[in-house]
Amino acid sequence: MSAGGKWSQADVPDQSGRTAIVTGANTGLGYHTAAALAQSGAHVVLAVRNLEKGNAALARIVAAYPQADVTLQELDLSSLDSVRTAADALRRAYPRIDLLINNAGVMWTPKQVTADGFEMQFGTNHLGHFALTGLLLDHLLPVRGSRVVTVSSMGHRIRAAIHFDDLQWERRYDRIGAYGQSKLANLLFTYELQRRLAAQQKNTIAVAAHPGGSNTELARNIPTILKPVASVLGPLVFQSAAMGALPTLRAATDPDVEGGQYYGPDGLGEQRGHPKLVSSSAQSHDEELQRRLWAVSEELTNVTFPV
Numbered sequence: 001m002s003a004g005g006k007w008s009q010a011d012v013p014d015q016s017g018r019t020a021i022v023t024g025a026n027t028g029l030g031y032h033t034a035a036a037l038a039q040s041g042a043h044v045v046l047a048v049r050n051l052e053k054g055n056a057a058l059a060r061i062v063a064a065y066p067q068a069d070v071t072l073q074e075l076d077l078s079s080l081d082s083v084r085t086a087a088d089a090l091r092r093a094y095p096r097i098d099l100l101i102n103n104a105g106v107m108w109t110p111k112q113v114t115a116d117g118f119e120m121q122f123g124t125n126h127l128g129h130f131a132l133t134g135l136l137l138d139h140l141l142p143v144r145g146s147r148v149v150t151v152s153s154m155g156h157r158i159r160a161a162i163h164f165d166d167l168q169w170e171r172r173y174d175r176i177g178a179y180g181q182s183k184l185a186n187l188l189f190t191y192e193l194q195r196r197l198a199a200q201q202k203n204t205i206a207v208a209a210h211p212g213g214s215n216t217e218l219a220r221n222i223p224t225i226l227k228p229v230a231s232v233l234g235p236l237v238f239q240s241a242a243m244g245a246l247p248t249l250r251a252a253t254d255p256d257v258e259g260g261q262y263y264g265p266d267g268l269g270e271q272r273g274h275p276k277l278v279s280s281s282a283q284s285h286d287e288e289l290q291r292r293l294w295a296v297s298e299e300l301t302n303v304t305f306p307v
Contacts, residue, residue, distance in 0.1 A: 006266075006274040009246065012253045015042035019094050020252070021136070023047045023075060023129065024104025026057040029151065029211050032245035033101060035061045037252070038068035042099070047075040047086060049104075077104055077128025079115035080301060087135035097139045099252050102129040102150040102186070111173040118300070119168040121175075125182035127301055130189055134303035137204075141306065146204045149251045150190050152262070153210050154270060156183040157281050162293055185293060187262070187280050192290035194260040196307040205259030207251040208280070211244030212265035212272050239265070239272035247275035 001011055020037045024030035025046035038044045038061050048054035054072045061068050073090060076082035090097070105125045114123035133148055140146040160180030163169070169178050187208055194206040247263040257263075262280050267273030283289065298304055 007246065007250050007254065007276070008274060009036050009242075009249065012036055012040045012249055013255065015040040015253065018042045018098035019045070019096060020099035020101065021045045021047055021073070021090060021094075021097060022099075022101045022103055023077065023132070024049075026050060026053040028241045029245045029248065030101075030103040031057050031060075032242045033103060033248050033252075034070070035064065035068075036245065036249055037099070038070050039065045040253075041069075043069045043071070045071050045073050045090065045094075047073045047090075047104075049074070049076045049078075075104075075132070076115075077132070078118075078120060078124045080128075080131055081115065083128055083131045084135065087132060090136060091139060095139060096143050097136060098143055098146050100133060100136055100140060100148045101248060101252060102133065102148065103248065104129075105151065105153075105182075107153075107155070107179050108175045110175065111169070113168070116300075117168070119173075119178055121178045121182040122167060122169075122185065125179075126185035126189065127297060129186070130297045131301040131303045133193070134298075134301070134305045138306045140204045141201060142203065144203050147252055147257075148190075148193060148204065148206045149248055150186045150206070150208050151210065151248055152186040152190075152208050152280070153179075153183040154212070154264075155180050156187055156210075156284060160184040160281070160283070162188070162289060164292065164296065167296070184281070184284060185297075187284035188286075188290045188293045189297070190262075191260055191285065192287075192294045193305075193307075195287075195290075196305070198259060200307050205257070207257055207259065207261050207263070209247035209251040209263040209275070210270070210278075211241075211247060212267070212270050213238040213244075243272065243274075250275040 025034040075086040112120040159177040264278040265273035
């Protein structure tokens, strides 16, 4: 670890021979996560919705690191058909997967539904990743040191609950509450997946991370009234996307990481800083909630897990 005991990108161990799939890798946190893994020798798959942007990201990575081994996979997490098509292609191409990084996400969107009729934030951030993980998991299970890393947010504490009586926000839409629900779901999913993995095998672990306040495209749906404030305070409050990616990178590569852990920035209020082990809300550790969400997610996606 670097001077002062702060974990940084220099601490990412050699990733040669490992295959990493990163969702939402064409921009922001996902891009920096993918670039760092490629720089460290991993074969990295950029799983992206927009192939044009994906190609631009791939070209940027290869320009910076000419030895980088990077490929593209089209993936739209807001469509279960797209998730299945992508999973089939990935399964054919990669009999062995070391890292699945569930990073892509949408935040505070106006009311929209996915191709399958799910509320956009819950459908993309949680259900799309739930389905993708379930469809790829048997290619991680035999691999020693394999990990599923899911990116949550401090938003899992803000107006967050799993609204089982109205999961898709059909009655009354609150975009901040809907985002909170989706990010709480990411943690409930991680902890339930880890419990199932630990009960069955020793190779694969499930871990979570959050970027703190990071300067990424996610904030494009910030309410208009807040935009002037954000442009002034943003640079003071938010850290770069490269710094925001560090908790994910640590969760994915630090040999001391254990299943069911959660990593975030070490600064004031976990807004910025270097990655450390952090804690999540009491609600996220509610085992009954975890199991109930899992059952509903299997039903909605029609994906069952091999654990």
